[in-house]
Amino acid sequence: MNMGQEPLDPEEDFEKKHSSGWGGRLIAILLVLVAVLGAWAFVTAYVLIEPQEPVTPIPEFVDRYPEEPAEAINLARKAWERFVEAPSFSSRVAEVRDPERVRSLMEDFHLVRRHPFPMMDRISEGKPVNLGERRMVFFEVQNFDGRNYPVALEWSEDRFLVDWESLSAYGTMDWAEFAEQRPVQTQIMRVYLAGLQESLKPPIDADGTWDSFRMEHRDSTETLVASARDSLAIEIAELVKGLRVPLTLEIRWNQEVGQFEIVRLVARNWSS
Incomplete structure (x- = not known):
């Protein structure tokens, strides 16, 4: 033993050597765990989240009617x-x-x-x-x-x-109100018209040649009868022959004949 040096306790020497070794091993283990977790997260993301091709946005406004x-x-x-x-x-x-x-x-x-x-x-x-x-x-x-x-x-x-x-099948009155109140003032209504069996057509004692049709609204199960006279009746009869047709009409309650009267055919669809 050299002068000035104190004798080293064998137990103390063992603790110093092994304490420094365990610290290095712990750091190494933590680094390995981080690497493993990172690799697992990458693989999981790749498997679960399938890469998708970029979607080309559809323009909302164009300068021409689309050909396709x-x-x-x-x-x-x-x-x-x-x-x-x-x-x-x-x-x-x-x-x-x-x-x-x-x-x-x-x-x-x-x-x-x-x-x-x-x-x-x-x-x-x-x-x-x-x-x-x-x-x-x-x-x-x-x-x-x-x-x-x-x-x-x-x-x-x-x-x-x-x-x-x-x-909206827009009408100047709601259908339920129109059917119940029977307005004598002309209303614009969007309805379905179809032919009516001869046996169901009401007798109309009034001037002109009349014909009657089945009238329905999109938002109701109720069916009404609507009648037209002369050339308008002939035109509508041709339109609805064998069909149920959406029409825009001017209609009013005709007190003289006791029926809804189609006054004018506004459009042969629900657009004006």
């Missing part, structure tokens, strides 16, 4: 979603066909008479249709209350717009 039917359907679907998800009444008006004219009808129907806007639970695939020069896409939408609505969206310059009048 699928593109037209996608654009029309986006237009319907804009209408349904619009945050305010005015923003919904901006998504309908002929908004300047239709706004007052929407105010009467939704704000005065308190009919709710339809919501979208499910929507059909969509079908592009040309009605003369009008380019449209038809959908059937199921509301959250389970009711189905036919929806027409019409092309207008750079986008599709909702045909609100056909969507």
Whole structure:
């Protein structure tokens, strides 16, 4: 032993050597655990989260009518979603066909008479249709209350717009009120007309040649009889021969004949 050095206790020497060794081993074990956990997380993420190809967004507005039917359907679907998800009444008006004219009808129907806007639970695939020069896409939408609505969206310059009048089957009176009150003032109603069996046609003792038809509303199971006279009766009879046809009509209660009278055929569909 050299001078100035104290003798080393064997137990103390053993503790110093092994305490420093255990510390290094603990650090090494922790590093291995971190590496294993990191590799496991990477593999799990790769397996569970399958990489997807980037989706090309569909533009909401284009400068021409789409040539491909699928593109037209996608654009029309986006237009319907804009209408349904619009945050305010005015923003919904901006998504309908002929908004300047239709706004007052929407105010009467939704704000005065308190009919709710339809919501979208499910929507059909969509079908592009040309009605003369009008380019449209038809959908059937199921509301959250389970009711189905036919929806027409019409092309207008750079986008599709909702045909609100056909969507709501708008009339100047609610159907239940119209059927009960029998107004003598002419009302505009969107209804279905079909032929009526001769045995069910009421006798009408009035001037002119009359014919009668079965009249129904989309939102009711009640059936009424509506009659027309002369050339208008002939025109409607041709339209509904063997069919149930959606028509926009001017109708009033004719007290003289005791029947609803079709005064004028406004449109051969529910659009004006």
